Amino acid sequence: MLLPYPTSVVMVALFTMTMMMMMLCGGDLHKNIDITWGNGRAQMLNNGQLLTVSLDAASGSGFQSKDHYLFGHFQIQLKLVPGNSAGTVTSFYLQSEGSTWDEIDFEFLGNLSGNPYILHTNVITQGKGGREQQFYLWFDPTSDFHTYSILWNPLCVILYVDGIPIREFKNYESRNISFPMKKPMRMYGSLWDAEDWATRGGLIKTNWSAAPFIAYFKNFFVNACVESTPPSITSSCTHPNKKSNNHNSVGEKWITQGLKPFEMDKLNWVHKNFMVYNYCSDLKRFPQGLPLECKIN
Numbered sequence: 001m002l003l004p005y006p007t008s009v010v011m012v013a014l015f016t017m018t019m020m021m022m023m024l025c026g027g028d029l030h031k032n033i034d035i036t037w038g039n040g041r042a043q044m045l046n047n048g049q050l051l052t053v054s055l056d057a058a059s060g061s062g063f064q065s066k067d068h069y070l071f072g073h074f075q076i077q078l079k080l081v082p083g084n085s086a087g088t089v090t091s092f093y094l095q096s097e098g099s100t101w102d103e104i105d106f107e108f109l110g111n112l113s114g115n116p117y118i119l120h121t122n123v124i125t126q127g128k129g130g131r132e133q134q135f136y137l138w139f140d141p142t143s144d145f146h147t148y149s150i151l152w153n154p155l156c157v158i159l160y161v162d163g164i165p166i167r168e169f170k171n172y173e174s175r176n177i178s179f180p181m182k183k184p185m186r187m188y189g190s191l192w193d194a195e196d197w198a199t200r201g202g203l204i205k206t207n208w209s210a211a212p213f214i215a216y217f218k219n220f221f222v223n224a225c226v227e228s229t230p231p232s233i234t235s236s237c238t239h240p241n242k243k244s245n246n247h248n249s250v251g252e253k254w255i256t257q258g259l260k261p262f263e264m265d266k267l268n269w270v271h272k273n274f275m276v277y278n279y280c281s282d283l284k285r286f287p288q289g290l291p292l293e294c295k296i297n
Contacts, residue, residue: 072224085110
């Protein structure tokens, strides 16, 4: 059988699968997350079952996972700021440390009342981004909690909304396209002010008379390879085939998981009906030619 990825990548996946320490964790946010900034604007409630982040004119707020991870499936439920949320950004993302960091982003760009949020996604490698894809959602993300997931393994990055894939970024390092491969990342969440760009390119500013703005997080689950502290790439997983109890769409063998044919159909449905920006289609932005991964895909 022909492998869809270079043999070296598959070998890294198998090495990771046999050598790294697995972590499965769930609902009690106290066990997995630290509030890191905001001077009291972020709070854990209901015995660690709910985390709120808030934003006012003085500051936003945020949190991070206690652990670093090198590959995993990360899932959290989130209810966004209701009403006039223009200028605000609620985020859920993975990020490594250093000046040449890797990062995988969910960023929810607020809007005027009655207008939809825009889900802004990006994949940053070695400190370089520019791989933006943006989407409308097919539901009101402020009326109830919805599930947002990141699958990150040596073969690909896949972003999910309520179990539906919205984006795939494959590992094409063999073609000199950088991929988040060696740098452990933490999971982060935050609510912050980005009125200079978030809503209609900064034309709509934040209405501070509506502050404080509040977003809600719960049910953080991670099925991942946990790194040592300080982070290194020598820690390992022993049971990455063990299934998490988080009712996710990824299944058991997440370390080598890619999109199945029926998931590709769902991905295409999202792109056809809800994508509002794709860097791979922006010829004006790249007059000398689209990025190489766009041509491969």
